[in-house]
Amino acid sequence: MSTANSSVATASYVLTRNAFDSMSRTVTSGFGVADMGGSYIAAPASKFSVSNRAGHIASIASGARASATLSATGLTDEQLQSSFSLPTLPAQGNGVYYALEFRRQTNGDAYRVQIQVAPKGRMTLSFTRINNNVVTAVGGRIVVPQLAGAGTTIVLQGLVAGSTTVQLQARAWLAGATVTNWQSAATDSAATRLTRAGQIGVSMYTASDSKAASLTVAGLQGWSLTAAPSPTSSSGSTTSTTSTASPTPTTSTTAPTPTTSETAPTTAKFGVSVSGNQLVDQNGGTVQLRGVNRSGTQYGCAEGWGISDGPIDDASIAAMATWHINSVRVNGNEDCWLGINGVSPTYGGANYRAALVAFVNRINAHGMYVIFDLHHSAPGSTLAVDQQPMADRDHSNAYWASVAATFKDNPAVMFDLYNEPYPDSNRNTPAAWTCVRDGGTCPGVPFTAAGSQEMLNAVRGAGASNVVLVGGPQYAGDVDQWTAYKPTDPLGQLAASIHIYFNTASDPEWAPCDYLSCWNATMAPLAATTPIVIGEFGEHDCSYGLLGGTSLSPQQPALLDWADQHGISYLAWAWFTGNCAAEPGLISDYSGAPTAFGAGVRSHYLTFP
Numbered sequence: 167m168s169t170a171n172s173s174v175a176t177a178s179y180v181l182t183r184n185a186f187d188s189m190s191r192t193v194t195s196g197f198g199v200a201d202m203g204g205s206y207i208a209a210p211a212s213k214f215s216v217s218n219r220a221g222h223i224a225s226i227a228s229g230a231r232a233s234a235t236l237s238a239t240g241l242t243d244e245q246l247q248s249s250f251s252l253p254t255l256p257a258q259g260n261g262v263y264y265a266l267e268f269r270r271q272t273n274g275d276a277y278r279v280q281i282q283v284a285p286k287g288r289m290t291l292s293f294t295r296i297n298n299n300v301v302t303a304v305g306g307r308i309v310v311p312q313l314a315g316a317g318t319t320i321v322l323q324g325l326v327a328g329s330t331t332v333q334l335q336a337r338a339w340l341a342g343a344t345v346t347n348w349q350s351a352a353t354d355s356a357a358t359r360l361t362r363a364g365q366i367g368v369s370m371y372t373a374s375d376s377k378a379a380s381l382t383v384a385g386l387q388g389w390s391l392t393a394a395p396s397p398t399s400s401s402g403s404t405t406s407t408t409s410t411a412s413p414t415p416t417t418s419t420t421a422p423t424p425t426t427s428e429t430a431p432t433t434a435k436f437g438v439s440v441s442g443n444q445l446v447d448q449n450g451g452t453v454q455l456r457g458v459n460r461s462g463t464q465y466g467c468a469e470g471w472g473i474s475d476g477p478i479d480d481a482s483i484a485a486m487a488t489w490h491i492n493s494v495r496v497n498g499n500e501d502c503w504l505g506i507n508g509v510s511p512t513y514g515g516a517n518y519r520a521a522l523v524a525f526v527n528r529i530n531a532h533g534m535y536v537i538f539d540l541h542h543s544a545p546g547s548t549l550a551v552d553q554q555p556m557a558d559r560d561h562s563n564a565y566w567a568s569v570a571a572t573f574k575d576n577p578a579v580m581f582d583l584y585n586e587p588y589p590d591s592n593r594n595t596p597a598a599w600t601c602v603r604d605g606g607t608c609p610g611v612p613f614t615a616a617g618s619q620e621m622l623n624a625v626r627g628a629g630a631s632n633v634v635l636v637g638g639p640q641y642a643g644d645v646d647q648w649t650a651y652k653p654t655d656p657l658g659q660l661a662a663s664i665h666i667y668f669n670t671a672s673d674p675e676w677a678p679c680d681y682l683s684c685w686n687a688t689m690a691p692l693a694a695t696t697p698i699v700i701g702e703f704g705e706h707d708c709s710y711g712l713l714g715g716t717s718l719s720p721q722q723p724a725l726l727d728w729a730d731q732h733g734i735s736y737l738a739w740a741w742f743t744g745n746c747a748a749e750p751g752l753i754s755d756y757s758g759a760p761t762a763f764g765a766g767v768r769s770h771y772l773t774f775p
Contacts, residue, residue: 279324437577710766
């Protein structure tokens with residue numbers, strides 16, 4: 167028998183990513199080879215191609231189906247997610263069906279979790295089982311409470327698990343929306359149910375009463391499922407490391423999950439999200455970040471002498487508040503967070519995570535937002551003691567899966583995927599931008615890089631809907647190609663990051679976008695569509711005249727004044743008592759006494775509540 171409804175209670179699972187495809191290649195026939203999961207078996211191959219970071223299924227005739235199956239996957243219990251769009255909506259009939267296929271056998275037997283896109287963009291979810299070319303509905307249909315449009319990106323997610331009773335789940339949403347619960351669920355206990363392990367894939371079908379149609383696939387992700395235990399701590403409290411709603415992918419480094427022995431993250435009573443070209447709070451009010459970087463948590467742990475350079479206690483945050491700061495950027499180290507590559511357990515692993523979680527909690531308690539970044543990283547067994555030209559695929563995805571899982575319930579925390587990329591010999595080139603987004607083998611990077619798309623996928627795969635900041639090449643100094651090379655976020659919660667530094671009055675230029683001409687040519691147009699955060703700013707002469715525009719010839723508006731006029735956020739480097747010029751440092755002691763540079767920043771901040 168089979169049943170279906172929209173609110174079936176489901177079991178919890180541990181999810182491990184086993185398939186991923188960013189479609190970042192060019193293939194003229196078929197879908198080629200996925201980033202993870204092996205090569206596709208496409209039928210008919212002539213209907214499939216890949217270009218411009220998308221897969222294309224072209225001109226599927228009325229009553230015809232085309233399918234692409236991943237060759238290297240062969241599991242029983244699986245969760246899949248794929249984004250797709252239709253260049254034109256069906257004008258008649260039952261329209262187009264796009265399906266995620268599970269447990270597919272060589273004879274074509276499979277389960278399909280499918281979405282129908284009908285005329286006027288109406289969408290429904292349903293499940294079918296195929297036995298010897300006979301299609302059987304499993305449960306009924308559920309209407310998706312949104313309407314698709316031509317070119318609109320639709321995200322479809324499905325799950326199939328179990329054997330005695332097979333459980334099927336589905337949900338779908340338009341990119342930019344948020345869906346936290348499964349919209350449709352069914353069970354299949356019929357004698358003809360499919361219980362054998364099989365392959366996964368996607369397929370497209372054009373209804374016999376509709377005209378030939380085409381479809382674009384933006385990407386595919388898959389996770390194998392294992393039943394999750396429900397551990398309890400010695401104090402009797404339950405700690406869940408799994409989710410029925412969103413996957414937590416793993417990479418070559420296992421992403422740790424905080425335990426009850428670590429400081430628990432709190433859920434702030436305020437939050438931030440992206441709405442159009444603005445950051446907004448939980449009430450829809452505009453948020454402009456005016457903050458500081460708290461340098462020190464990215465290196466002391468790896469160097470083996472402390473978790474932070476200087477205090478990160480409540481008193482130090484209270485001193486920040488006297489400057490009217492509303493946000494703090496916390497600098498992270500992937501080896502310290504993950505507890506790998508020889509980091510002392512005194513300052514790494516669970517102790518490091520607990521200390522930084524407690525720090526974030528204290529910042530939030532003062533009503534300040536947090537940006538949590540990946541600052542220091544290193545590939546393989548190399549200890550992360552400095553910046554690299556790119557994040558690394560060995561550990562950075564696991565870092566973000568764990569960080570995101572830790573803070574996913576705190577909307578007052580944002581994530582900055584990688585501090586300052588500088589691939590292709592620190593140039594602003596298409597190769598550099600492609601590397602920043604796609605990772606892999608990149609010019610000027612002596613290891614396999616992790617790109618912003620895969621790190622964002624790790625964040626979203628952990629169930630985190632937090633705002634994510636993405637920087638460009640040249641030490642996050644460029645945004646001129648940001649829109650063209652930004653990663654795809656199904657939640658639409660991206661902000662652009664840029665770093666702006668000046669050198670000295672005699673030699674002002676330090677970063678690619680120091681001058682008003684660049685601000686007007688690249689930042690202003692982007693700010694009209696996208697929130698921008700100047701994640702770091704400063705000048706290397708222990709002064710404020712270059713930032714203020716008065717020490718330049720010709721003079722120009724002050725950077726922060728110009729940013730205010732364009733709704734752009736900014737955070738100074740750094741709340742740290744190091745060398746005022748070299749760092750540059752904002753303070754001379756942790757009570758908040760400013761340096762000459764810091765005095766200019768504080769004076770501007772104090773003009774705000």
